Amino acid sequence: MNQQEIAEKLGISRTTVVRLLTEGRELGIIQIYIHGQDDGMRQEELEAELMKRYGMRDIIVARNVEPNSTYNVAARYIQGIMPRKGTIAISGGKTMNAVANYFHPIEGENELNITQLTGMFGENIPSVTVAQNWAEKLNANAVYLAAPGIVSSPEKRDLFLNDANIINTYKEICNAEYAITGIGITNSVKENLKNLEFPPYLFEELDQRCVGDIMFHFYDKNGRFNAEKVSSCVVGATTADYLRIPVRIAVAFGEEKVKAIHAAMKGKIINIMITDEDTARCILQL
Incomplete structure (x- = not known):
C-alpha cells in the first residue's frame, strides 16, 4: 500500500x-533489504509442515544446494529480523562462528550490543572469538563474559558472577531481546564436563534422562530443562534468564541432532528454528 x-x-x-x-x-x-542469491534456498513446504506441527514463531529450512547452505540462510534470516538497537545474546561454537562468516557487513551507526550468554568452555572456538566475529560483521559492540562457561559448584559460579567486571555483562544478558544459540547432544557435550569434579552418577543421569543441551543446560525428550545440578554451575544465563528472552533462535542440523532439535521445538525452549532439509525430514518422521 x-x-x-x-x-x-x-x-x-x-x-x-x-x-x-x-x-x-x-x-x-x-527494515528494507534486497533479496539476493538466497532466493530459492529455503524449503518452504517443509517449513509449513513443521510450523503446523510445532506452532512456533518461525521455522527456516535451508535447501542443501551447497555445503554451507544452512549457515548462509541462517545469516540472511537473522540479519533480516535483528534490530539496530538493543542486545543480542549468543552462544559460542563452530556453528555460531560459521554463521557470522555469511553476514553482510553493516555500515553506519549501530547501537546494537552482542553479548555472550555464557563464559568460555571446551576446546572448540571460544565464545569470546564468536562474539567478536559477530560484532565486527554487524558493526556492533561486543560485550564479553571473561570467565569459564561452567565450573564445579554453584559457589564458584557465584564468585564469578559477583565479580565487578562480570556484573555488567550479566545485566546485559538479562536485558537481551534475542538469544541465538546452537544445540548440543548429550554424548558429545558431557565430554567437556569430565574435567570438572562432578560425581560419576551425574553422567549416568545425563545419559538416561537428557537428549540435548543449550549452553550446558540439559533437557529431556519433552523439552524440559532437567539437570539443575549442572545448570547451577553454568557461568552466565540461567535457564530462567534464557527463557525470559522473547526471541530464542537456534541453528542446528545433522542426523545426530534430530532428537535434540525435536525436543527443543516440542518444549518451546526455542521459538525460531533454523535447520536444513535433511534434518527437517527426519524430524517429521519422529
Whole structure:
C-alpha cells in the first residue's frame, strides 16, 4: 500500500503515517533489504509442515544446494529480523562462528550490543572469538563474559558472577531481546564436563534422562530443562534468564541432532528454528 491507502485503512492522517514509518526505520522495526542469491534456498513446504506441527514463531529450512547452505540462510534470516538497537545474546561454537562468516557487513551507526550468554568452555572456538566475529560483521559492540562457561559448584559460579567486571555483562544478558544459540547432544557435550569434579552418577543421569543441551543446560525428550545440578554451575544465563528472552533462535542440523532439535521445538525452549532439509525430514518422521 502507499501512504495514503494506509492512512485511509487505519483512519489516521497521512502525516501520521509518514511519522510512524520514519520512527519505525530509526528504531529498526522497519527494515528494507534486497533479496539476493538466497532466493530459492529455503524449503518452504517443509517449513509449513513443521510450523503446523510445532506452532512456533518461525521455522527456516535451508535447501542443501551447497555445503554451507544452512549457515548462509541462517545469516540472511537473522540479519533480516535483528534490530539496530538493543542486545543480542549468543552462544559460542563452530556453528555460531560459521554463521557470522555469511553476514553482510553493516555500515553506519549501530547501537546494537552482542553479548555472550555464557563464559568460555571446551576446546572448540571460544565464545569470546564468536562474539567478536559477530560484532565486527554487524558493526556492533561486543560485550564479553571473561570467565569459564561452567565450573564445579554453584559457589564458584557465584564468585564469578559477583565479580565487578562480570556484573555488567550479566545485566546485559538479562536485558537481551534475542538469544541465538546452537544445540548440543548429550554424548558429545558431557565430554567437556569430565574435567570438572562432578560425581560419576551425574553422567549416568545425563545419559538416561537428557537428549540435548543449550549452553550446558540439559533437557529431556519433552523439552524440559532437567539437570539443575549442572545448570547451577553454568557461568552466565540461567535457564530462567534464557527463557525470559522473547526471541530464542537456534541453528542446528545433522542426523545426530534430530532428537535434540525435536525436543527443543516440542518444549518451546526455542521459538525460531533454523535447520536444513535433511534434518527437517527426519524430524517429521519422529
